[in-house]
Amino acid sequence: MFNFRKVAVCSTFLLSCIGINSVFAKTPVAILYDDIFLEHNTGSGHPERPERLFDIIETLNQNPDYKYNLLWPKVRKATNKEIALAHSKEYINLVENEIRALINNSPTFLSTGDTVITPKSLEVAKMSVGAGLVAADEVMKGNVKAAFSFNRPPGHHATKDRGMGFCIFNHAAITARYLQQKYGIHKVLIIDFDVHHGNGTQDIFYEDPSVFYFSIHQHPLYPGSGRPSEIGSGAGEGTTLNVDLPEGAGDEEFIQGINTYLIPKMMDFKPEFILVSAGFDAHQGDLLGRLAYTSRGYKEVAKMINSIQKQYQSKGIIYMLEGGYVPENIEDASRAVIEELFKL
Numbered sequence: 001m002f003n004f005r006k007v008a009v010c011s012t013f014l015l016s017c018i019g020i021n022s023v024f025a026k027t028p029v030a031i032l033y034d035d036i037f038l039e040h041n042t043g044s045g046h047p048e049r050p051e052r053l054f055d056i057i058e059t060l061n062q063n064p065d066y067k068y069n070l071l072w073p074k075v076r077k078a079t080n081k082e083i084a085l086a087h088s089k090e091y092i093n094l095v096e097n098e099i100r101a102l103i104n105n106s107p108t109f110l111s112t113g114d115t116v117i118t119p120k121s122l123e124v125a126k127m128s129v130g131a132g133l134v135a136a137d138e139v140m141k142g143n144v145k146a147a148f149s150f151n152r153p154p155g156h157h158a159t160k161d162r163g164m165g166f167c168i169f170n171h172a173a174i175t176a177r178y179l180q181q182k183y184g185i186h187k188v189l190i191i192d193f194d195v196h197h198g199n200g201t202q203d204i205f206y207e208d209p210s211v212f213y214f215s216i217h218q219h220p221l222y223p224g225s226g227r228p229s230e231i232g233s234g235a236g237e238g239t240t241l242n243v244d245l246p247e248g249a250g251d252e253e254f255i256q257g258i259n260t261y262l263i264p265k266m267m268d269f270k271p272e273f274i275l276v277s278a279g280f281d282a283h284q285g286d287l288l289g290r291l292a293y294t295s296r297g298y299k300e301v302a303k304m305i306n307s308i309q310k311q312y313q314s315k316g317i318i319y320m321l322e323g324g325y326v327p328e329n330i331e332d333a334s335r336a337v338i339e340e341l342f343k344l
Contacts, residue, residue, distance in 0.1 A: 026069045026342035030138045030147035032131035033057055034075040037152050040124040042116040043107035047287050047325040048166045053150055055331040060338075069342060073138055078129035078174070085177035086170050086204050091161040095168060096122060113164030115153070125168040128152060132175035132320055139273075139316035140183045145309075146317045146341040148278075148334065154322040156198030156277045157223065165196065165223060171320050172275050173204045176211050179273050185315065186210060189271035191262070191305060192217070193254070194279020194322040195289030197226025197242065201277065207236040212269050216257045218282065218291050219244030241265060247290040251297030254282070258304050266308055274309055274317045280324030280333045287325040295336040302340035309344065317341065 038050040060066050080092055091112075098111060099122040107116045128151035135147035149171070156172060157165030172190050179185040190205075192198040192215040202225065205211040215226050232240035243257040280298070282291040309317050319337060324330045 027146075027344050028069050028071050028144050029338055029341045030071045030073055030135055030144045031060055032073065032075055032135050032147060032149035032151065034127055034131070036120075036124055036127050037150070039120040040153055041105060041107060041118040041120065042166075046107070046116060048116075048153060048323075050152070052324065052327055052330055053152065055327040056334045057150060059331055059335065066338065071138070071144060073134050075127055075134055076130045077123070077126045078133055078169075082133060082178060083126070083129055083169055083174060085181065086160065086173035087158070088161045091163075095125075095163065110163045110168065112162040115163045115166055115168055117168070121153075121168065125153065128155070129169050129171055129174050132171045132318065133178050135318045136175055136179050136183070139318065140179070144316070145344040146319075148319040148321075148338060148341070150321050150334075152321065154194075154279070155200070155320070156192055156194060156279070156322050157196070157200045159200040159203045162200075164200070166323075167200065170200050170204065172198075172277050173201050175318065175320070176205075176275055180210065185272045187212070187269060187272045188275060189266070189269065189273070189308070189314075190214065190275045190277060192277035192279070192322070193282060193301065194277055195282040195286065195291055196222055196279065196323060197244075198277055198322070199223045199225040202226070202230065202240055202242075205236065206232050206240060207234040209235045209239050212239045212241070212265070212271065214241045214262050214265075216243040216245065216254065218247060218249070218289055221289070239269070245291060248292055250284070250292035251294055251300070254291075254293050254297045255300050255304070258301055263304070263308065266312065270312045271308065271314050272312075273315050274305060276305065276317065276319040277322045278319040278334075278337065279322035280330050283324065283326065283329040283333055285326060286329060288323070293333075295332040298333040299336035299340060302337045306340055306344055317344070
């Protein structure tokens with residue numbers, strides 16, 4: 001098997017020998033991306049558009065501060081059986097039938113909600129799910145400690161049997177179940193800092209004590225869920241935690257929310273793996289959100305997530321792109337996060 005970690009280590013050693021700046025000597029991070037992600041056509045003027053990924057992918061490919069420390073595993077398509085880890089077979093069939101019935105490339109809507117589909121959307125959505133699964137494999141095989149999946153469309157609004165909010169399949173939920181089923185991970189922490197509450201992820205794990213779902217988001221805002229009173233039910237009571245923030249809240253409120261609410265809860269939960277639904281629509285100046293985070297705030301929160309991973313010796317961290325509708329904001333915030341992942 002091709003050993004990406006060995007290649008990264010050897011590359012760093014060779015660069016140091018020939019006098020290249022030691023900025024390259026970092027822990028490798030896996031980047032999950034495929035050009036097919038650009039083929040989900042949402043139509044003119046839609047905020048969730050392919051251009052969201054242009055700036056960050058170009059930077060990661062071209063900037064020498066990154067490219068010698070990044071691994072780019074090949075993305076694969078998720079199977080229906082893997083998608084069924086978090087979605088009903090009936091919903092998967094509905095998605096397949098509605099997309100395959102399309103006869104032209106004009107965007108239309110999935111019948112379950114406000115999610116645009118075109119003929120390529122099914123393949124793109126399955127590849128986006130597959131990106132998370134490949135990231136999980138890379139971490140669990142020891143090739144990297146962390147990964148960032150620049151997938152689209154986003155996923156955290158997709159429930160077990162309903163696509164909505166631009167989302168078709170729930171990447172974080174499927175990856176959590178995949179880690180549990182394939183690798184025997186018992187406790188997964190999902191941190192969601194998208195400006196919108198991830199109602200789909202919460203719904204899927206609401207009665208499941210093996211997955212701790214934490215969301216910090218703007219309220220009031222679509223989809224209207226995610227109040228602090230929503231804490232899980234049955235065996236899952238206490239493993240859902242929501243922090244809602246008012247319009248205009250910024251870095252300090254973001255950092256305080258993680259520090260005050262999430263970190264103390266981890267003393268009991270002790271996560272074995274961390275997934276992050278990384279929406280950057282809480283960034284100041286986003287098209288849809290009205291929070292005011294900056295790259296400094298994302299960087300500080302990434303440090304805190306790293307600290308959780310180290311304290312509880314979690315197997316790894318995977319970030320998955322959710323919202324964020326200004327390309328330069330996605331680039332700046334993602335760079336801030338990846339620079340912290342290099343330090344794991």
